[in-house]
Amino acid sequence: MAISMENVLGKLEGPMVDKSYGADKLQPRVLKEIGQALVVIFQEPPSSKNKKTAHRWKLIAAMKPFPGPPAHWLYGHAHEFSQDGTDLDKTVVWSQKYPYGHQVWFGPFTAYLAVYHPDYAKALLASSEPKDDVAYRFMLPWIGDGLLINSGQKWYRHRRLLTPGFHYDILKSYVQEIAESTKIMLDKWELLSTKEQSVELYHHISLMTLDSILKCAFSFHSNCQLERGNNSYIQAVYELGFLASERFKTFQHHYDLIYYLTPNGIRFRRACNLAHEHTDKVIHQRKEALKDEKELERIKEKKHRDFLDILLCSRDENGIGLSDEDLRAEVDTFMFEGHDTTASGISWLLYCLAQHPEHQQKCRQEIQELLGGQEKFQWEFLSNMPYTTMCLKESLRLYPPLPGVSRKLSKPLIFPDGKQVPAGCLVALSIYSLHRNPNFWDDPEKFNPLRFTPENSENRHHHSYMPFSVGPRNCIGQHFAMNEMKVAAALILNRFELEVDEINLPIKTPQIVLRSKNGIHLKIKKLEK
Structure with missing residues (x-):
């Protein structure tokens, strides 16, 4: 017929x-x-x-x-x-x-079950189900089969291997590196703050967070913040995030044979090559450094090694280290995740504080009392800035860096109300919508840091707020991210006042991380001493 x-x-x-x-x-x-x-x-x-x-x-x-x-x-x-x-x-x-x-x-x-309720989120994230094989598959040529994407015994082995890289003592040593990177950015802002127009901050913050992750996790000093022109790696990450999201929404591009013949497919390959050139350079430099016996002995004697040294020095029970493919996949994954998500978090926090000058000023007063007229940031300060931390948590509620996560079920999933989804199905959790559920958040669109006082948080559903996801596959670097966002926010507010540019408001767009289509434009004014 x-x-x-x-x-x-x-x-x-x-x-x-x-x-x-x-x-x-x-x-x-x-x-x-x-x-x-x-x-x-x-x-x-x-x-x-x-x-x-x-x-x-x-x-x-x-x-x-x-x-x-x-x-x-x-x-x-x-x-x-x-x-x-x-x-x-x-x-x-x-x-x-x-x-x-x-x-x-x-x-x-291609069908997903999109879920929004904390009870459904709890059921989905309680197990270590693998990431879905559609959306995340489009990232494979870029970040490889690293911790973000892999599953089963490989995921378990790599997670256990890398967890010591985020030990308390390691994170403590990173604070000064993050502060140094932030100060480089702020010195650049001083030159820009003399102008009347607003400044697009997202790109500056991305360079700062890239600088920080390179120093902290990879022992790599790049001077990326001081380079002239646009940083090729940052541009490649922007491009890859956009193209992966576009591909997901265009179902005929789900087929590799079709996609890589299209202009977007060609752009994607080119951006992948640029990103890989950057990570290969970082790996090569550290491998060369470890050929020095004194440096190798110094690393072996350290109680806690940083991320890349763990990868390079690890051996299994048979004395075999990670393959070159696995090594680059983990470096690509953490190079991206370690700077892009925190750049998103810091940028949206600054936008929220610019929108609400009364909260911005309360944070500033708290920070200035801690710093005592200096810019030297101490590890102990992180636990003594409660109002700034509440503002950060509230901005992460409204603008979570990862707006959603998804899984492919290896076995049937039964929800608390008795409904179930069979094995093989794709389930996506919208963290952005979960954080705006009016049954758990009063006036959910309002920026209200007092939601996160101890008394207001005490009886809240544990799965109604999860900017770093929860369960076995939660974000391994969430403490590093929170620390970096606090240090950056403190040093920024100590030196600058922020104001919204009303004619250039951000246009939020969910790519792999939550971005603004037109950047984050704020007016910055240097504070009088």
Whole structure:
């Protein structure tokens, strides 16, 4: 039987279908792209032996207990996400209509259960289920099969191997390195603060956090903050994050053969090469340093080694170290995660404080009392800045650096209300929407640091707030990140006053981390001494 477009639209079942995108509204180019996929999608399930068809109908059955917003007949919900600053707001609206979770489709063959409720989050994150094999797969050519993506015994082995790199004593030694990197950035800001216009801070902060992670975790001094022009690694990370997100939303680009022939696929490969050149340089320099017997002995005698030295010196029970592939994957992973997430966290914190000068001033008073007129930041200060810490936690609630996480189920998942999802399904937790759940947060859009006083936090659902995720696969570097954000915030507020640029407000966009499409523009004014 010939399949016409109107016949297809009338026949579609499964996810709730928005049929407003009829054949008359499709361009010829789009119709040509659809091709054979239509036949695959709409064959009757009982008679079809096509694997794609069987997979689609299996997904429809799995998602049936979780109705969701109307989906386009071919693109699913992918067309709902246009990166115009409203994508995350749309998920919040959906979370209020479907407070526990609902199905989300990206094309005809990829469906997620999107969850928003703390009870569902607790059930999902209680185990060490692997990351999903769709969205995270697009990052593999970039960061490899490192701790962020790998699973099973490999993940367990690497997690156990790397945990000592974030020991209390190691983190304590990093404070001065972070402070030094922050001061370099602030000296640059002094030259910019003499101008009337606002300054785009996200890029400056990204360079500072890259400088910090290179010094702290990799014993690498790059002078990246003082280089002229744009840093090639930072630019590559921006590009890779954007392209991976775009690829996820374009279902025909899920196929490698198609994607790497497109302009975006070519850009992605080029950016990967740039990022890998940077990490290879860091690894090579440290390997060369360790050829010096005195340096090697010094490292072996240290009670706690830094991240890269752990990787280079580790041996299994057979005396075999990490392969070059595994080594670069972990370095690529932590080079990216160790600077980009903290850059996001610091940038959005400064934006929140610029929006609320009364909270900014309270933080400044607290910090200036600690510093006592100096800029030397001590480890002990970190536990003696409660108001600044509450402001940081509140900014992480409103603008979590990782707006969501997702898993692929290796076994059925049963939620507390009795609903369940079979093995093989993809489940995505929107941390951004979870943090705005009105059942757990009064006036959730308001910036209110007092939510995090001990008395206000005491009876809160433990899974209603998780900027670094929770469970076995939580962020291994979360204490490093919190420390870095506190040090940077303290030194910034001690030297500058921040003001919002009303004509250049940020446009939030969820890529791998939460960014602003147009950067974070603030007016900075040097404080009088």
